[in-house]
Amino acid sequence: MRSRFRYVLLIPALLFALAPVYWMLTISLKSEVDQFATPPRWFGFTPTLDHYYDAFVARGFGDYLLTSAIVAVTSTICALVIGTLAAYALTRFELPWRLNRHLSLWILSTRMFPAIVTVVPLFLMMRDLRLLNTRASLIIVYTAFNLPFVVWMMRGFFADLPRDLEEAALVDGDSRLNALVRVVLPLVAPGLAATAVFCLIISWNEFLFALVLTQTDAAMTLPVGIAGRVTQYEIKWGVMSAAASVALVPILVFALALQKYLVRGLSLGAVKG
Amino acid sequence: MGIEFRNVSKHFSGASVVDDLSLEIRDGEFVVLLGPSGCGKTTTLRMLAGLETVSSGDIFIENERVNDVPTQHRDLAMVFQSYALYPHMTIAENIGYPLRVRKFDKAQRAERVNRVAAMLEIESLLERKPRQLSGGERQRVALARAIVREPRAYLMDEPLSNLDARLRVQMRGELKRLQHQLGTTTIYVTHDQAEAMTLASRVAVMKKGRLQQFDTPMNIYNSPANRFVAEFVGSPSMNFIDGVIEAGGFVSDGLRIPLSVFPDRSRITLGIRPEHLQVFSEQCDGAIAASVYVTELMGNETFVFLSVGANRLIARAPADFRAEVESKVWLQLATDKVHLFDPVSGNALSTDYTD
Numbered sequence: 001m002r003s004r005f006r007y008v009l010l011i012p013a014l015l016f017a018l019a020p021v022y023w024m025l026t027i028s029l030k031s032e033v034d035q036f037a038t039p040p041r042w043f044g045f046t047p048t049l050d051h052y053y054d055a056f057v058a059r060g061f062g063d064y065l066l067t068s069a070i071v072a073v074t075s076t077i078c079a080l081v082i083g084t085l086a087a088y089a090l091t092r093f094e095l096p097w098r099l100n101r102h103l104s105l106w107i108l109s110t111r112m113f114p115a116i117v118t119v120v121p122l123f124l125m126m127r128d129l130r131l132l133n134t135r136a137s138l139i140i141v142y143t144a145f146n147l148p149f150v151v152w153m154m155r156g157f158f159a160d161l162p163r164d165l166e167e168a169a170l171v172d173g174d175s176r177l178n179a180l181v182r183v184v185l186p187l188v189a190p191g192l193a194a195t196a197v198f199c200l201i202i203s204w205n206e207f208l209f210a211l212v213l214t215q216t217d218a219a220m221t222l223p224v225g226i227a228g229r230v231t232q233y234e235i236k237w238g239v240m241s242a243a244a245s246v247a248l249v250p251i252l253v254f255a256l257a258l259q260k261y262l263v264r265g266l267s268l269g270a271v272k273g
Numbered sequence: 274m275g276i277e278f279r280n281v282s283k284h285f286s287g288a289s290v291v292d293d294l295s296l297e298i299r300d301g302e303f304v305v306l307l308g309p310s311g312c313g314k315t316t317t318l319r320m321l322a323g324l325e326t327v328s329s330g331d332i333f334i335e336n337e338r339v340n341d342v343p344t345q346h347r348d349l350a351m352v353f354q355s356y357a358l359y360p361h362m363t364i365a366e367n368i369g370y371p372l373r374v375r376k377f378d379k380a381q382r383a384e385r386v387n388r389v390a391a392m393l394e395i396e397s398l399l400e401r402k403p404r405q406l407s408g409g410e411r412q413r414v415a416l417a418r419a420i421v422r423e424p425r426a427y428l429m430d431e432p433l434s435n436l437d438a439r440l441r442v443q444m445r446g447e448l449k450r451l452q453h454q455l456g457t458t459t460i461y462v463t464h465d466q467a468e469a470m471t472l473a474s475r476v477a478v479m480k481k482g483r484l485q486q487f488d489t490p491m492n493i494y495n496s497p498a499n500r501f502v503a504e505f506v507g508s509p510s511m512n513f514i515d516g517v518i519e520a521g522g523f524v525s526d527g528l529r530i531p532l533s534v535f536p537d538r539s540r541i542t543l544g545i546r547p548e549h550l551q552v553f554s555e556q557c558d559g560a561i562a563a564s565v566y567v568t569e570l571m572g573n574e575t576f577v578f579l580s581v582g583a584n585r586l587i588a589r590a591p592a593d594f595r596a597e598v599e600s601k602v603w604l605q606l607a608t609d610k611v612h613l614f615d616p617v618s619g620n621a622l623s624t625d626y627t628d
Contacts, residue, residue, distance in 0.1 A: 164357035167324050170344040171351040171428075172371040172418070186361045 021248070028052065028241035035237055051238035052246070060217060061243045064225035069250065071135050071210075071221060072203035075142035079199050080192065082143070083150025088180060090151070091158040092166075104155065111148045119212050126213055133216045141213065142203045149202075150195055157191035158184070193258045201251055222247045275300055276321065276426060276458065281330035283316050283482075290316045292482040293330070298460065298475075303452050306462045307469040308479035309505070314462045317479070318428050321460065323347050334425060345374075350419035351428040354435065356411045358403035358418075365390075365399040368417045375422065389417045392451075409440045420451070426458040433468065445471055466506045470494065478502045496612075500619035503544050503612060509576060512550070512586045514543045515616055523611075527582020528561045530606055536613055536622040544612035550588035551605040552577050554596065560603035565596045579604065 027035055029047040055061040086107075090100050122141060123132075131137040161184060169179035185192065207223040214220050220228075226243045229236040276298040283291040291313040298304050306314035319325040321332060323344035331338050339347055350371070358367050365386050366373075372382045390396045393413045403411060412432060419427055432448075433441045449472055452459050463469055469476045470490045478485040478493065478501075486498040497503035503511045516525030517539050523530045530543070553560060566578040566585065575590045581604070588604065596602055613622040 162355065162357070164353045164355045165359060167322075167344075168351065168353060168357035168359075168418075169370070169374075170324070171322055171349060173345045173348075173374040175345055178374070183359055 024241045025245055027237055028245045030238070032238060051242040054236075055239045055242045056246070059239065061222070061225055061239075061246075063217060064220050064222045064243075065246065067135055067218075067220060068204060068222040068247070071138045071142065072200055074135075075139045075146060075203050076196055076199040078139065078143040079146035079150045080196060083147050083195075084154050084185075084192070086147075087151045087154035088158055088184070091155055092163075104151070107148045107151050111145075115145070115208055119208060122209065123212050131213075133214050133219045135219055137213045138206075138210055138219070138221065141209050142206060145206075145209075146199045146202060150199065153195045153198075154188070154191065157188040161187055197255055197258055200254060204247070204251055275333075275335065276460070277333040277336075278317070278321075279331045279333065281317075281320065281332060282328050283313070283320060283325065284328045290482050291320070294479075294482075294484050296477055296484065296487060298458060301456050301458055303449075303459045303461065303472055303474045305469040305473035305476045306460065306479060307464070307466060307476050307505070308485075309464055311481075312479040313482040314464075314479050315430055318351075318430055318460060318462050322349055322351055322428055348425045349428055350422070350424040350426075352415045352419050352430065352432040354431040356403075356415040356432075356435075358411055358414055360403050362402075363399065364395065364401055364403070364406070364414050367403065367414055368399075368421050371418065371422050385421055386417075389421045392420075393417050408435055408437075409444070412436060412444060416448075416451075420455065424457070426460060427452075429459065429461045431463055432461075434463070434465070441468075448472065466508065470506070476506075478505060480505075496621070497544075498621055500542065500544065500614045500621075503614070503621075507546060509547050509587045509589075511544045511546050511612070512584075513614075514545075514584050514586075516541065516543060525582065526584060527563075528584070530561075530608060530611070532608065532611070534613075538615070538622075540616050541622065542614040542616045542619075544614060545586075545606055545610060547576070547587045547589045549607040549610040550586060551607075552579070552588045552590045552594065552596075553603045553605065556603050557605070560605050563602055563604050565598055565600050565602055567598055568594070568596055577602075 026042070026045070028051050029049070030041070030045050031048050031050070034041055034045040056065075090104055094100065095103070126132050126137045126141075129137075131140070165187070166179045166184050169183045170176070174182065205223060206221070207227070210221045210224045211227070214224065222243060226240050226247075229240045229243075276296075278294050278296040281291060281294045282289065294313075294317060296304075306317055308314045316325055320327050321334075323339070323342065327340050331340055333339065334347065334349075358364075359370065362370070365383075368389060369382045369386045372385060377385070386399070387396065390399055393416060395410065395413050395417060398406060398410060398414070403414070406414065412435070415432065419429075433444050436444060445468060452472075461468075461472060470493075473490055475488060476490055476493050477487045480501050486493060486502045488496075493502060493506055497506065497511075500513065504513070514523075514525045514528070516523050518524075518532070518535060518541060519539075521531060523532055523541070523543050525543070552563075556562075561581060563579040563581045563586070566580050568578070568590075569576040570592065572592065574592050575594045577588045577590050577594065577596065579586045579588060579602070586604075614620065615622060
């Protein structure tokens with residue numbers, strides 16, 4: 001009875017969230033005539049893969065997809081490595097002048113202003129570094145933008161983990177780094193996975209920096225590529241929807257693959273019972 | 274393999290946790306650091322392990338100053354109060370971890386793990402994960418992980434405090450036997466005076482970061498250095514009576530005790546252990562009149578709580594001793610077993626009594 005009630009509540013939320021996705025998917029599969037039919041054809045149109053062919057074979061969206069994947073994955077890995085180490089240091093080592101607290105807040109403060117504020121300075125910096133129109137520029141910027149998030153997420157997970165475990169590893173003869181890799185990280189793996197998913201989604205969908213820092217096909221990410229189909233002469237709804245639908249897949253797969261992991265409390269039973 | 278603390282102090286943001294501690298532990302000794310919570314005993318152990326820095330003073334292991342030697346190079350093994358088993362590893366992996374870190378090959382590792390597991394009777398658990406084990410089993414695994422290699426010393430931080438009473442007594446005995454077998458220097462932290470008395474070759478009693486007394490269990494019990502040690506060791510606790518020295522004896526409200534040794538001051542605190550008080554139902558020579566506050570039958574003996582004037586005393590009596598509440602009884606003190614303390618400083622005035 002109660003569970004049925006829960007589903008009743010879930011249905012409107014799902015409809016609200018999934019209706020645009022459904023609309024996008026159908027648009028990507030409709031001929032242009034069907035796209036603009038009034039009243040709209042929710043079902044019962046003749047599906048076509050023309051737009052997918054157009055996007056990924058004729059127009060090079062495949063390259064955008066590859067760029068997006070490289071940029072998102074690399075920046076996520078960089079942010080995770082640097083951020084995890086920083087968070088570990090902030091939770092485990094006592095720094096002078098209450099720096100643990102001050103540094104953490106300082107790191108967080110970089111996320112307190114809107115991204116657009118940093119666009120122009122970043123553009124000038126990347127121009128001077130001759131990194132405009134490169135994947136490297138996006139990797140650097142995304143890493144920097146994900147870092148505060150990683151630091152704060154991981155700080156919480158490290159703080160919750162009993163210190164005894166890594167101290168035991170130290171007494172057993174491990175170096176700090178080994179204790180971190182062999183004892184601490186396996187135990188915060190669910191947290192690490194959750195953080196990775198968020199970073200990946202943010203990098204994957206990022207539009208503003210990608211638009212400003214990359215103009216050439218070789219360094220363009222999928223969101224910028226899709227937006228580029230809106231021109232002053234026409235709007236290629238079919239191509240855009242096809243590309244966006246494909247863009248959905250990797251994140252969906254990744255999130256589903258990690259879902260089980262995200263909810264598993266591994267450190268259960270770590271310290272007494 | 275000696276360990277020495279030389280004038281070691283530890284401050285945490287201004288608060289002194291360990292204050293000028295000097296301690297020399299001989300090779301193969303079983304030393305227990307005993308004290309109430311917050312007395313600095315765990316901090317002392319953690320400084321020795323290198324998990325806590327030393328604010329001032331030096332720590333030596335085998336005459337080598339180790340203040341700046343990181344934990345992993347001190348070659349010690351530690352059993353944590355929480356056991357700190359690695360939850361993502363099997364029991365075999367847990368026990369074998371110190372060997373894996375030291376790059377022992379697989380066969381050697383398995384052989385040693387099996388040997389230690391057999392010693393502690395946990396062979397059947399090797400494939401399980403820590404969360405599938407009971408408290409007592411986890412305790413054994415933590416112990417196995419410590420003894421799987423031959424470290425310079427074992428450090429144990431209240432290893433038995435999470436076990437139930439019966440298991441605690443059993444493990445206490447096994448620990449003692451194990452240490453006897455291995456002969457490795459062991460430093461053991463506890464707040465349980467019974468553990469300290471039974472396990473230690475020497476006990477270091479600590480209070481508020483300061484060492485109170487460092488001696489054999491027998492000497493700690495028989496000649497406590499001060500009132501704190503006298504009160505902390507022994508169950509039930511020693512009785513204390515505040516009074517004055519007057520005309521050849523100790524006088525307090527409702528009692529007068531002849532003394533053979535006279536301290537050089539008039540106000541003193543007299544201490545006497547419950548087993549040195551004898552309770553009689555009938556009046557006898559030189560006995561002190563007392564009234565029964567309450568009696569507690571323990572099975573093998575009876576604790577008699579008494580009122581003598583304004584003083585409250587506890588006496589040990591045989592199990593068959595019976596007395597009604599508020600009934601009148603008579604007390605005899607073993608006057609050669611009394612301890613005298615300065616009422617202000619609490620220091621023992623004289624512990625050497627001759628008839």
